[in-house]
Amino acid sequence: MAWRYSFKLIAGALLLGALSACGRYAVRATEKEHLADRTMQMDPDGQEANAEEHVLTNREGSLGGRGGGGGGCGCN
């Protein structure tokens, strides 16, 4: 169905773009100012994500997608 192809196209573009860059760039510690910002974290607010998962799990028959295991900064 058309919606599946649309979703796959978006994810495929993201995946290819990201994979092409993985491991090729090492961002130096002094360049991580913007990566350290809360807006760049994958799971910046555990309670907020937990509450949303709580609501959506009740309405939708799927799971997953919540970020975890690392933000963008890597400067702790």
Next chain:
Amino acid sequence: MRLQLTALLAAAGAFSATLAGAGVRVARADDRVETKTTLMLEPGEGVEELRILHPQLDFGIDIGSKLELSAGYEADIVSGATPRVYDVELDAVSSATKFDDIRHSGRAAFAYETGDTTLSAGYSYGIEEDYRSHSITVGMVTELNGKNTTLGLRYGHNFDRVCDADNADREPLERRALVSSGGCFGGGGTEATTTHSIGIDHYQATLTQNLSPVAVVQFGAEAQVIRGFQSNPYRRVRVYDLEVQEVIPESRERVAAFVRLNYAIPKAASALNLMARFYADSWAIESGMVDLTYHQYLGRHLLVSLRGRIYQQDSAVFFRDAEDYARGGPVGTFWTGDRELSPFRDYMVGAKFALLSTSEGDHKAWGVFDDAELAAKGDLLFYDALTPHPPNPKRNSSLIDAIILQLGVRLRW
């Protein structure tokens, strides 16, 4: 009356929540306390509004420089009306059942940092009148490549029990639904009840990669295996001219894969977060989701976030339109009136406003803290059924199908 919404939700939620407060990413540097209260309203046409109040409280402390301990509590306070029978004429006032229930859940976790790796483990316990849940979760996060690559692994297991009417050896088409939770877990009601076990294994792996000083990407995969009673014991489905208890398979395997991209726009003091996710399970449900959030700083202390999300799914292989069950009967030996298992699309739009304060030199945030945040958030959910007679039609006939409001405070010192 049972919180249907917390049955398997407890499973999914516990996996995330158990380590949500703990330093499952990388051990945090400050002691902290945070609280949020979420109110979800589902209006309905001719049925009582469904209200869910969800307060959360978490705190964490550091023991030395390597160990963080955390604990948390959350509850669901639910009231409203739920359809009694999945039928073509479903959800008329006369066929809706009013209910109130409260679920309590407590959790504790620790995170230990050793070198570039953080290990964590947590436990949570949830209780409501007709459901008990024990959950354990373990996790590991390690940073590689000059801390530009982060690998995260998590595993969780639930040991749950759910109450049901005691149907002994009745055939599926003879099973009666549970009427009340009063007799559950030795509650002393007049109804004969029993309990069933549910075992849930949940796996997650993520890989996060810094792409540039302004871009980071994350890939992730999740899997869940559920074994045990997964029907709603209260729900009845009209199959031919019979109103029988919902029957769905006792085994389900679920997988999801997602990719997230965060991109900062320093000149505009803003950032974009984009996520796409695919999901499939052994009940033949497939779904896709795309989520876009735009963050904009207005001055140093106000962060505004605008968000849009679209989700669509197919139905489970045994799901039928209400009319099809009533006239043609089921295919196989399963029947359900669960909206989660029907085909639909939903949209979410929302906004969040966060007031941020950070200490500068001797100047503490709010006079006491290193960081303080006060946030308010609102989301609207719109639902499109993709079948003529879906579950909960009266619940989904409003212009706005759900309103989610949230208020939160986070303090670190």
